[in-house]
Amino acid sequence: MVQPPLVSQLNSTSVPEDFKTEALNLQDSNQNAILQNTILNYDLVIVGGGIVGATLAVALEGSGLTVLIVEAQKKAEAIAKGQAYAIHLSSSRIWDALGVWAAIEPQVQEFKQVHLSDGTDHHVVQFMPQDLGQDLGLSSLGHVAEHRVLLSALLDRVQRCKNIHWCCPARVAQTKVQGDYTELTVESLDAEAISDNPPFTVRSRLVIGADGAKSQVREQVGIKTRGKAYWQSCLVATIQPEKAHRNIAYERFWPSGPFAILPVSETHCRIVWTAPHAEAQRLQALNEQDFSVALTERYGTQMGQLTLVGDRFTFPAKLVHSCEYVRPRVALVGDAAHSCHPVGGQGLNLGVRDAAALAQILRTAQIQGEDIGSLAVLKRYQRWRRTQNILALSFTDILNRMFSNQILPLVVVRRLGLRLMSMIPWIKVTSLRFMAGLLGKAPLLLPPTPSK
Numbered sequence: 420m421v422q423p424p425l426v427s428q429l430n431s432t433s434v435p436e437d438f439k440t441e442a443l444n445l446q447d448s449n450q451n452a453i454l455q456n457t458i459l460n461y462d463l464v465i466v467g468g469g470i471v472g473a474t475l476a477v478a479l480e481g482s483g484l485t486v487l488i489v490e491a492q493k494k495a496e497a498i499a500k501g502q503a504y505a506i507h508l509s510s511s512r513i514w515d516a517l518g519v520w521a522a523i524e525p526q527v528q529e530f531k532q533v534h535l536s537d538g539t540d541h542h543v544v545q546f547m548p549q550d551l552g553q554d555l556g557l558s559s560l561g562h563v564a565e566h567r568v569l570l571s572a573l574l575d576r577v578q579r580c581k582n583i584h585w586c587c588p589a590r591v592a593q594t595k596v597q598g599d600y601t602e603l604t605v606e607s608l609d610a611e612a613i614s615d616n617p618p619f620t621v622r623s624r625l626v627i628g629a630d631g632a633k634s635q636v637r638e639q640v641g642i643k644t645r646g647k648a649y650w651q652s653c654l655v656a657t658i659q660p661e662k663a664h665r666n667i668a669y670e671r672f673w674p675s676g677p678f679a680i681l682p683v684s685e686t687h688c689r690i691v692w693t694a695p696h697a698e699a700q701r702l703q704a705l706n707e708q709d710f711s712v713a714l715t716e717r718y719g720t721q722m723g724q725l726t727l728v729g730d731r732f733t734f735p736a737k738l739v740h741s742c743e744y745v746r747p748r749v750a751l752v753g754d755a756a757h758s759c760h761p762v763g764g765q766g767l768n769l770g771v772r773d774a775a776a777l778a779q780i781l782r783t784a785q786i787q788g789e790d791i792g793s794l795a796v797l798k799r800y801q802r803w804r805r806t807q808n809i810l811a812l813s814f815t816d817i818l819n820r821m822f823s824n825q826i827l828p829l830v831v832v833r834r835l836g837l838r839l840m841s842m843i844p845w846i847k848v849t850s851l852r853f854m855a856g857l858l859g860k861a862p863l864l865l866p867p868t869p870s871k
């Protein structure tokens with residue numbers, strides 16, 4: 420595809436040394452005039468430069484495709500999100516293949532065991548690395564990583580990709596699909612420099628919505644969603660336990676919702692405490708001392724005194740699934756395509772696999788001379804990822820519903836289920852591989868797991 424000269428100007432003359440994000444903050448009024456009157460051409464526009472969007476962009480390095488990322492937040496704001504995630508082996512392997520894991524690994528914490536239990540029962544299912552298969556020689560089941568660590572490493576990597584341009588803070592105000600291209604109107608969101616940055620038009624063969632659960636791309640192209648709001652909210656916080664966490668992640672199911680503790684550093688843990696909305700609000704409003712007391716009541720005293728560190732955040736739990744992942748010239752990845760209950764830490768990991776799968780399909784299509792925005796190509800991605808995501812979304816939904824109640828037959832079934840999991844190795848191994856994202860068709864970036 421022929422690029423107008425402005426594309427290289429964006430990359431070379433107006434991009435500050437440290438990062439390409441300020442590419443649109445052009446101070447030169449001549450350049451603004453050019454922008455106003457020029458239609459920029461890219462093969463692909465990724466709307467949303469979060470962890471999933473950035474992973475996709477990096478996975479397209481060297482593909483011969485020109486990529487523009489449009490991100491609503493400035494780099495520093497985007498990185499500052501105080502979230503942390505359980506990272507499955509599937510994601511760390513993808514980032515390893517993309518050359519970013521080496522920068523991430525020293526800053527994350529391993530979990531070497533997962534203890535799963537019903538809060539109203541004493542039985543605990545203990546998952547160990549060898550349960551994933553002795554042949555893999557693994558020493559951990561996964562990692563816990565802070566958002567800032569993951570996004571900084573990915574953005575540093577994006578910065579080194581010659582085929583990627585970055586545009587922020589900006590949003591796509593309009594998406595029009597026009598036969599063999601998509602026309603996007605991009606608006607600056609920089610309140611201080613808005614008059615210097617008039618809206619401009621980008622044409623691309625494909626636009627990808629990586630813009631999160633409230634995806635505007637999805638809305639602009641009229642893709643519907645199905646789902647529900649749970650009766651629960653998730654309270655997340657960082658705590659400092661008195662005793663060492665020993666790299667153990669805990670998921671304990673209570674009738675009010677799952678409660679997870681994940682080791683996030685040598686000395687600190689992250690909690691994800693699911694509770695009915697009103698209860699979550701009450702916990703959020705407690706003073707620090709009363710919160711620590713409530714926390715100890717919920718978790719117990721295995722790790723001694725649990726001290727709250729920093730702020731608490733509460734999120735309403737939702738299940739949202741896009742009815743379609745693709746339309747001609749449009750594809751959705753990550754939370755734009757699906758978002759689920761945080762139990763089992765699936766959401767981001769699914770998005771990373773979406774990104775790797777889509778990159779693989781687009782690279783292959785490009786090599787074979789196919790139109791990357793055609794429905795025929797994009798449907799390969801939908802067929803691959805939608806089924807796998809439905810399984811994972813259903814798994815989180817069933818897990819939450821099975822355990823978040825006191826209906827006697829269900830209590831009996833789940834207690835039996837947990838005991839069977841401990842007793843019958845293949846149930847344990849299959850469940851663990853599923854949770855770690857190692858079952859089902861793997862992207863080429865993710866080496867296949869030898870079967871047991």
Ligand SMILES: Cc1cc2nc3c(=O)[nH]c(=O)nc-3n(C[C@H](O)[C@H](O)[C@H](O)COP(=O)(O)OP(=O)(O)OC[C@H]3O[C@@H](n4cnc5c(N)ncnc54)[C@H](O)[C@@H]3O)c2cc1C
Pocket residue numbers: 466467468469470471472489490491492497502503504505506589590591629630631632634635636653655691734752753754755758761763764765766767768769770
């Ligand atoms: C309490 C809680 C705990 C969780 N724990 C885990 C866990 O342990 N493991 C796990 O795998 N997942 C977890 N998740 C899910 C995880 O947070 C999401 O799945 C993940 O953040 C989705 O990433 P994303 O890049 O698709 O979307 P987002 O992180 O939402 O990123 C979207 C990006 O798009 C940008 N954007 C939005 N709109 C526009 C626009 N119009 N134009 C341009 N840019 C735009 C945003 O600024 C943002 O940078 C948890 C979720 C919650 C609520």
